[in-house]
Amino acid sequence: MKSKGLAYVLWFFFGWAGIHRFYVGKVVTGVIYLFTGGLLGFGWFIDLFLLGGYVDTYNAMFMARTAVNNTNANVNNVVVNIPGHLTAPQQPTQTAQPAQDTQKPQTQAEEGNNSSC
Numbered sequence: 001m002k003s004k005g006l007a008y009v010l011w012f013f014f015g016w017a018g019i020h021r022f023y024v025g026k027v028v029t030g031v032i033y034l035f036t037g038g039l040l041g042f043g044w045f046i047d048l049f050l051l052g053g054y055v056d057t058y059n060a061m062f063m064a065r066t067a068v069n070n071t072n073a074n075v076n077n078v079v080v081n082i083p084g085h086l087t088a089p090q091q092p093t094q095t096a097q098p099a100q101d102t103q104k105p106q107t108q109a110e111e112g113n114n115s116s117c
Helices: 004-016 021-022 027-041 042-069 110-115
Strands: none
Touching: 004 021, 004 027, 004 042, 021 027, 021 042, 027 042
């Protein structure tokens, strides 16, 4: 966790060199401030108003990273053992096939020949 007080002290005394930006994790803009004298003083003055938000953002990101890393602390594992005979696929059973009719169905013409009048 970073302190806003220390960030403003670094800004006041070393803001022209971007030390306060290194402190809150903004390395690229810290290097730019270092080589440009705090963007010729304009960036140094603007950071007076932005620095508190930078510290808050850094602290929020820090808390999010540490919370993700500590998620395994309260995990309970549950193991359920299932006997193998309950999980094995069942074999299809043979069903009795209905008896097929071996007689050929009669047509109307054949029915007329078999009728006696």
